[in-house]
Amino acid sequence: MTKLLIWLSLSIILLASPFLGAVSLNFQEIFTQGSLHAQIFYDVRLPRVVFAFCAGVILSLSGLLFQTLFRNALMTPYTLGISSGAVLGAGIAIKLELLGVFFGLSIVSIFGFFGAIFTVFLLLYLAQFLKRAHNTSLLLLGIALSLFYSSALMIVFYLGSAIQNDMLLRFTMGSLSIIGWSHPLSLSIITLILFLTLYGFRYELQLLGTSDDEAKLRGLDTKKTTLLLLLVSSFAIGALVSISGPIGFIGLIVPHIVAKLYPVSVKERIGKTALFGGAFLVLCDTLTRVIQTQSELPIGIVTALIGGPFFIYLIISKSSR
Amino acid sequence: MIEFKNYSCSYDAKSVLENINFQIPSHLALLGSNGSGKSTLMKSLCKLVKYRGKVYLDAKDVQEYDAKELVQQISYVPTKLEVYDEYISVEEYLLLSRFAYKQRFVNYVKKDYDLVALNLQLLNIAKLAKHKLSALSSGEASLVLIAAALTAQSKTIIFDEPTANLDPKNTKLISQTIKELKSTHNIIVITHNLELVTYLGIQTAFIQDKNLFLLDERITKDELVALYD
Numbered sequence: 001m002t003k004l005l006i007w008l009s010l011s012i013i014l015l016a017s018p019f020l021g022a023v024s025l026n027f028q029e030i031f032t033q034g035s036l037h038a039q040i041f042y043d044v045r046l047p048r049v050v051f052a053f054c055a056g057v058i059l060s061l062s063g064l065l066f067q068t069l070f071r072n073a074l075m076t077p078y079t080l081g082i083s084s085g086a087v088l089g090a091g092i093a094i095k096l097e098l099l100g101v102f103f104g105l106s107i108v109s110i111f112g113f114f115g116a117i118f119t120v121f122l123l124l125y126l127a128q129f130l131k132r133a134h135n136t137s138l139l140l141l142g143i144a145l146s147l148f149y150s151s152a153l154m155i156v157f158y159l160g161s162a163i164q165n166d167m168l169l170r171f172t173m174g175s176l177s178i179i180g181w182s183h184p185l186s187l188s189i190i191t192l193i194l195f196l197t198l199y200g201f202r203y204e205l206q207l208l209g210t211s212d213d214e215a216k217l218r219g220l221d222t223k224k225t226t227l228l229l230l231l232v233s234s235f236a237i238g239a240l241v242s243i244s245g246p247i248g249f250i251g252l253i254v255p256h257i258v259a260k261l262y263p264v265s266v267k268e269r270i271g272k273t274a275l276f277g278g279a280f281l282v283l284c285d286t287l288t289r290v291i292q293t294q295s296e297l298p299i300g301i302v303t304a305l306i307g308g309p310f311f312i313y314l315i316i317s318k319s320s321r
Numbered sequence: 322m323i324e325f326k327n328y329s330c331s332y333d334a335k336s337v338l339e340n341i342n343f344q345i346p347s348h349l350a351l352l353g354s355n356g357s358g359k360s361t362l363m364k365s366l367c368k369l370v371k372y373r374g375k376v377y378l379d380a381k382d383v384q385e386y387d388a389k390e391l392v393q394q395i396s397y398v399p400t401k402l403e404v405y406d407e408y409i410s411v412e413e414y415l416l417l418s419r420f421a422y423k424q425r426f427v428n429y430v431k432k433d434y435d436l437v438a439l440n441l442q443l444l445n446i447a448k449l450a451k452h453k454l455s456a457l458s459s460g461e462a463s464l465v466l467i468a469a470a471l472t473a474q475s476k477t478i479i480f481d482e483p484t485a486n487l488d489p490k491n492t493k494l495i496s497q498t499i500k501e502l503k504s505t506h507n508i509i510v511i512t513h514n515l516e517l518v519t520y521l522g523i524q525t526a527f528i529q530d531k532n533l534f535l536l537d538e539r540i541t542k543d544e545l546v547a548l549y550d
Contacts, residue, residue: 071405200426207417209406213369213399218473219392219421263453265409 010279018045053278060277063251076251080142084149086241089115112242174245174300249307328374353528389421396470402462407455418472460491
């Protein structure tokens with residue numbers, strides 16, 4: 001019953017979201033071609049809902065993936081510093097004023113992307129030197145990397161001009177305000193690739209969710225599979241973060257809630273996590289538009305405000321067991 | 322047929338086993354002090370640890386087996402059932418033993434489900450099929466681990482301290498189960514439980530001073546205990 005209510009309210013939010021915001025849209029007006037309401041609806045609100053939904057899917061699926069691969073509820077691309085890597089990469093591109101486009105991708109995105117991928121490889125390289133209890137150590141490595149990246153970003157700020165810094169600052173707050181369909185479309189394709197990869201590897205994921213030795217003992221090449229899944233996910237995260245900036249904690253919160261709602265094996269939770277994550281970020285994004293301050297709240301700040309306490313709750317509840 | 326040739330292994334730069342040349346008989350109980358390298362030796366066979374020298378399975382180097390091939394030959398039953406995914410059910414867990422036989426991207430087939438059901442029945446735990454692994458008692462968990470090994474349909478099953486965490490009743494149950502498997506499988510049992518060794522009535526090897534040697538069948542319990550000094 002609770003489940004039904006939750007899904008029902010999320011669906012209502014999904015449907016209502018495009019109508020909510022600084023300008024409340026009139027249902028009839030949007031079918032009038034060329035009207036202001038139709039323009040806002042089709043060129044601003046709808047693409048934004050699609051973008052937010054895809055971002056939510058990518059963040060939650062990556063969270064679920066990282067938690068399964070590393071068998072630790074606190075692992076996400078965000079807590080491991082992969083998002084920070086993307087932010088630093090994008091930040092450097094902004095500072096260097098590399099604002100052009102290369103093969104249809106903005107150079108800022110490409111830099112963000114490499115920041116994410118570079119961080120994954122750095123983590124995997126460093127993880128080799130860790131001993132058995134490598135999971136907590138890996139998390140600490142990720143946190144150390146995040147701190148290092150923040151300092152490096154401070155240097156970029158320090159060297160930047162006022163205009164660059166304003167752009168950078170807004171970027172680091174995380175934002176889903178995009179206009180037009182190019183970002184939502186490219187992100188939907190990436191989202192679909194990520195989802196299909198995870199779904200295609202659902203049995204491998206189920207194996208990896210037991211333990212590394214168990215997975216090997218059942219005949220899985222754990223190294224190769226882990227690397228492949230990490231790359232696909234980091235690719236998606238890099239692409240997302242280089243457009244939206246960092247949006248934290250979704251990957252931590254959503255898989256946890258879905259697992260509480262559906263206490264079933266990870267294989268059965270992939271689709272549910274994707275749907276819930278997408279709808280959940282649309283909800284958060286709708287909140288930022290409805291709660292009007294001087295201008296709308298950056299989404300990254302909203303999710304961090306919810307996520308920070310949740311992170312602490314997770315650490316305490318895991319350690320008390 | 323399993324054979325170790327010039328096998329050596331170190332752990333944290335400390336040599337554990339040195340230059341072992343040993344052919345494993347069809348059934349074997351493997352004894353030795355804590356940390357003497359019993360599990361390490363057997364994990365080498367499953368390619369879970371790095372070693373020097375060669376390990377042969379049916380005259381072929383285990384390193385030349387791909388992961389799925391090897392699983393169809395050897396199953397390893399750990400002491401404790403420890404998995405991260407706490408919501409996986411017993412049935413789903415047993416199906417994972419069929420991963421090595423499964424086609425990529427598709428579901429497990431009817432034969433896999435049938436085997437799982439069969440082995441659950443064989444060990445009298447059919448009623449646990451839908452239970453979550455996290456909700457099992459240690460006795461039930463041990464049976465599930467054995468059922469998983471049977472479901473993999475490998476010729477050889479390695480038991481790593483199968484009775485270490487069990488009460489007398491479950492120890493008896495698991496010992497009986499292992500003994501019954503002697504007729505269908507090659508079994509290797511790593512253990513400190515000397516009663517289990519006597520009960521199984523199989524050849525016994527001992528690890529001492531980084532080496533492995535077979536024990537005389539007429540060895541008395543006191544002599545055996547003295548070996549641990």
